[in-house]
Amino acid sequence: MTHTLELNDIRKSFGQVDVIHGIDLAIEDGEFVVFVGPSGCGKSTLLRLIAGLDDPSSGDILLRGRRVNGVPASERGLSMVFQSYALYPHMSVRQNLSFGLENIRMPREEIRSRVEDAAKLLQIEHLLDRRPGQLSGGQRQRVAIGRAIVREPVIFLFDEPLSNLDAELRLQMRVEISNLHAQLGNTMIYVTHDQIEAMTMADRIVVLRGGRIEQVGRPLDLYNHPANKFVAGFIGAPQMNFLSGTLDGRVLTLDSGMVRDVPVAEPGQGETVTLGIRPEAVGVSLDGHGDEQITVENYEQLGAVTYIYGVFPNGESLTVQHAHQIPLTRGQTIGVSFPTEAFHIFGGAGERALEMQR
């Protein structure tokens, strides 16, 4: 089977600096793939290599089975949507949408029909005669997306397209881009540092760090089975709790005091490990019962959910996400419990999750 896009051992250096360290990835036709990772991990660089705005130092890029290294961006059949929108300020929305098509001498009628279809799809028909300066941020972003749509690309490339929008509009555009993907069915590659965008829009997430892939998988697979501590900490908000301990045989002893049998596939030999547990998996008891006790340092009552920020006697922190409204005061002691089924145990410096016999 031919993939829409294949990256084979892609590397990129700028002068002496190696930025991408060997990326292998195959993307299927129609997939929505999100590249996510902290600032500087190389996600924009990778997208630019795919787009043809830059060339890899080594490795092959295949589009529908054809090697495209060195093929100019304009001949790859891809459309990119930038964070900055990159609209022409002196042109109307209609001209912004049609400009690229006029440049390739597409017949007028075809251009008109594509522009009108895209405007309808994005609900910007009433804005076609305005200039970008007369539009809101969200409307400008729609025009930028429209300009990508009219080219009918093999793949849409999005580089942090929502970063300049406020929270409410970001949420709305997230849903719209997902709907667009469902309607158009094109392959989409989307770069963001926002794990919520990744979780909500992706068919598959590629987590990057330092120019390497840490894990590739469906959103909930990454959430439920992170391959290492980095992915576990990056996916999910509030962040997973990490508690230090040692593993001897199948007995986990936390530095905070709790001792528990854990169903690890391989028994330990007294080595240091990290227990990961998501905030929503921690049980709370106001009368102090549970596996351990924490002091409430702070809390947030959001109505539907309560966040508790606590500290163990040994100084380690614990965040709890509780699904109910409960009375709390700073400085009070509460009991917390940790169900074994929710444990993630990371070996070494967190580079791998230990296999569990569930």
Ligand SMILES: Nc1ncnc2c1ncn2[C@@H]1O[C@H](COP(=O)(O)OP(=O)(O)OP(=O)(O)O)[C@@H](O)[C@H]1O
């Ligand atoms: N043209 C360049 N010359 C030298 N170094 C570069 C160049 N472009 C990018 N880099 C470096 O490559 C690394 C990856 O940059 P890139 O922009 O791909 O990261 P990113 O994950 O997209 O980050 P951000 O979320 O901040 O945009 C960074 O350390 C950056 O400084």
